[in-house]
Amino acid sequence: MSVRERPAPPHPAPGPRLRTLLTTERARPDAVREHRWAWRLAVGTVCFGAFMGQLDASIVTLTYQPLRTEFHSTLAGVEWVSLSYLLTLVAFLVPVGRISDVRGRKLMYLYGFAVFTAASAACGLAPGLAALVVFRVVQAIGAAMMQANSVALVTTSAPPGKMRSALGIQAAGQAIGLALGPTIGGALVSTLGWRWVFGVNVPIGIIALVAGHYLLPRTRQPAAGSRIDGPGVLLLGGSTTAALLALSVASGLGPPAWTALLLAAAAVAAGWAFLRRQRQIANPLLDLALLRAGRLGPGLLGGLCGYLVLFGPLVLVPVELARRGSGALATGLVLTALPLGFALAATTADRLLPGGWSDRLRSRVGAAGCVLALTLLVLLPPTATLLPLSLALLGLALGIFVPANNTLVMRAIPTTSAGTGGGMVNMTRGLGTAIGVAAVTLALHLFGGDTGARAAALTMLAFAVLALASTLPRRAR
Incomplete structure (x- = not known):
């Protein structure tokens, strides 16, 4: 039998093929990778996430009053729409960054965009305040997957002499989102309603997913090791959460003032335990x-x-x-x-x-x-x-x-x-x-x-x- 007549190797089963597709970073097309603007295209794609993150940070506070009216809630209750997002984001950033070093930064960044976009749509459809807070927690997990990798993708994409310029472009994307947030949010709330404050993320997220698939580089040097320090994640998240809650309570969030002292003590204790654990284990989170x-x-x-x-x-x-x-x-x-x-x-x-x-x-x-x-x-x-x-x-x-x-x-x-x-x-x-x-x-x-x-x-x-x-x-x- 000639070489041409040899039967083609069997295709992998659909299950393994799908698993490979979902867990493996795809390389950029050759035309993109070899283009002289390749690093600029990658940095511009990361700016989608930088823009969305700061737009969301500055836009959500404009929904407080309509949320209070629709869900018959107090201001302290409505504040959890922002507070739950921020607490989750801060707790997950370093753990997600560690996972991304091992599994692939492009892969985690794109998954983050998918989670953030889907959760934004869910926030816009939330039937009540409790559901909205839960969806905001999921949205923050997606945001952590994006933000933990944004700086890394910028610095590994840009040539050594262009790193500061690339980080400046990313910072400008954050600032533009921050600047436009109040204007866009005010217009959406006054015309279409508060739900569109979250819905506006959906089309931007879809565009960013497509752009990221084709324009972002895959991880060239994955870190060694695959085990994630689960107890360390809990201690770090507990420390940051308790510290931020202590500040919020001291600022008049609602609970008695003495709870701020208990939360501050819990933050210090969890932080000390986290640092001690990181010194002792073989594959520390930090x-x-x-x-x-x-x-x-x-x-x-x-x-x-x-x-x-x-x-x-x-x-x-x-x-x-x-x-x-x-x-x-x-x-x-x-x-x-x-x-x-x-x-x-x-x-x-x-x-x-x-x-x-x-x-x-x-x-x-x-x-x-x-x-x-x-x-x-x-x-x-x-x-x-x-x-x-x-x-x-x-x-x-x-x-x-x-x-x-x-x-x-x-x-x-x-x-x-x-x-x-x-x-x-x-x-x-x-x-x-x-x-x-x-x-x-x-x-x-x-x-x-x-x-x-x-x-x-x-x-x-x-x-x-x-x-x-x-x-x-x-x-x-």
Whole structure:
């Protein structure tokens, strides 16, 4: 029998073929992989997730009032629509990043988009508040699968000399989603209803799934090992959840104030147990040696402070301007100065700043700009002219600081642990966001009026100073 006449090998059974399809990363088409813009296409695809995540973060709060009306709930109950999402997201980011390093970052990212999109549709169809909260938890798991891999996909796709520029593009995608959230959310709630605040994610998610399948690179260097530290996941999730709940209770969430102390003690105990376990097991969820290496520890601290300073004003400014009689449209226009400044600096700083500046120097300049902007926010009256200038300066400074700081963090992490590192970066972002919201709310709750606003601004200034300190050489710190 000739070679041509040999029978073709039997096809694999449908079951194994489907299993392989669902558990194996697919390579990009050759035309995409070899294109000179391949890394830009990958970064642009990741920006879908960056945009959606921040759009969702800034849009959901606009549904509070219609949810209270439709489901006859209190404000404390409706707040769980946001709180349940945030708690789940922060708890899952590092574990999902570790799983992604082993199983494949592209695979987990696409699954995250699928889960997030399906859960968004379910949120839009929720029959009651309890069901909506459950669907938000599922949505947060999908968001964790995306966000834990977003930074890793950007840094492993971009050439070494373009990493900071690529992270700046991703940060700009986040800022644009943050800036458009109040406008899009207000328009949807006032015309189509609150359900479309979640429904808007569905078409974007479908487009992103298709784009990700063809444009994202598969994982080149998977990490060794396949066992995930289940008890470590529970301890980390318990610690972060208890800490955020303690801040929320102290800010007037509803339970008695003494429960905040119990929650804080539980957070410390779970965190201590988590760190002790990570030192003892062979395949830790979080390699503590990474935290002691180079710039990683200070960089994560700086990232937490940076996102705290970014999200704190998003709570303070609307409350303060509403107290002074400003309308929603005027408040939205003033507030937009912050994310627009962030997006502008994140996309242009790499071209406008001197090429000889190191990432550490860029981080230091950005952090110093944050200190200056928040000092002006503390000292100057919040008028319609001066407040946008302070917010724009703060956004520009953060647009310089955040991409440079994230670059320092990711360069301190081995490529095989990029997913874990990306999860850590995004976990500090989630914690910074939550602490920023809680710290501002706590200051306003404790003091009220002009004193509360000034105390909130001083709190943000203190964290900006801490971010600046994180950029100093080790001996100076």
